Amino acid sequence: MKLIKTCLRRVLILTDSSLSVAKHTSVIGWKTFGHTGAIRLLTKSFETNRLAHAYLITGPEKVGKRTLALDIACMVNTEPVADMFGQSTDIDLSKSHQAERIRAGIHSDVEVIDPATELPASPERKAVSKTTISIDHIRQIVISGSSTKPFEGMKKVFILDGAHRMVREAETSLLKILEEAPDHVLIVLTSPTTEALSQTVVSRCQLLELRPVESQVIESKLIEQFGTDEAQARLLSRLARGSPGWAIDAINDPTIIDAHNQAILRFAEIVTGSIESRFRYARQTAGQFWQDRMAVFYEIERWIEWWRDVAMMRHKLIDNIINVEWVDLFSQIATEITEEQISAAVTAIENARHALEANAVPQLTLEVMMLDLPWADPAKIPSLNPESGDGS
Incomplete structure (x- = not known):
């Protein structure tokens, strides 16, 4: 009888211990x-x-x-x-x-x-x-x-x-x-x-x-969970700029990458274009602002990223480029624009962003930004000339 009581007591102790663990x-x-x-x-x-x-x-x-x-x-x-x-x-x-x-x-x-x-x-x-x-x-x-x-x-x-x-x-x-x-x-x-x-x-x-996610983390997730090949995962993780959702959307919708590449070219054409083309861009973007403010703020972030890549190429820091497939274009523009002009361009874009956040008049704000951007000679940018054979 004593042996049975001892065994039962041990079972109860084990059961209580299991219950306490299970509560976690x-x-x-x-x-x-x-x-x-x-x-x-x-x-x-x-x-x-x-x-x-x-x-x-x-x-x-x-x-x-x-x-x-x-x-x-x-x-x-x-x-x-x-x-x-x-x-x-x-x-x-x-x-x-x-x-x-x-x-x-x-x-x-x-x-x-x-x-x-x-x-x-x-x-x-x-x-x-x-x-x-x-x-x-x-x-x-x-x-x-x-x-x-x-x-x-x-x-x-x-x-x-x-x-x-x-x-x-x-x-x-x-x-x-x-x-x-x-x-x-x-x-x-x-x-x-x-x-x-x-x-x-x-x-x-x-x-x-939530802070931007490291590109290596995004790259690994794209490979493991979505079966993306390594080269594509590496590219998307860099272009995502710390935003996993952008990379995942880009896997499912190829037009996202197309739109991104069009923006790269659009900015280059503005920097090498006429004052009329700059004012036309300001007018169109201001019109979009009334329909989708966040899309315009995203466009402004793209502008800053674009100038960042120009600055990286100015110092030959190819490994730090986000848009690696456009290295030739950024290299050519970097040779035509000084470091001071790059810094002034980023300042102008940030000033425009702050003004828009403070509810300034969109078209006037964007026109001022366009006037403050430096100009590069399109004849010296072969990547913008489809007949040159040097485009990305």
């Missing part, structure tokens, strides 16, 4: 990569039941903000996998049925809201400009949705993708739910910077700042 739940299978700090923070907060009620994810375009936001939604709605003893162990975001539905956009408890999101109660609003997140988006989707409990998951998640595009009234309306969010609601905002939102909204959120 890990989150695996993230789609997000290259942002280990953010993943570590979220995992730790989730494991200790200390998740914030709202998160603000910032970072450059295509760096992974939306992917991380969806990963968060998957994490809070995925149940742990049970082990052989029926105890919860890991939460695997790559195999979860809830995660599949969330990423497919068909989960009833997760709403992704951006300027193009249609309002359920107002079909006539489809004709409204798709450039901002309106107060009706907040009222009809976020506030209305927060009033009901989750239907198929454990939390209701509202992702405002491009929260910096909220109108002032929408921000004010959102503040009410941020300050009084129910326990079953989680709100995730994405924005390029904190400055693009009111500081009152920012102060109500836990900040997750």
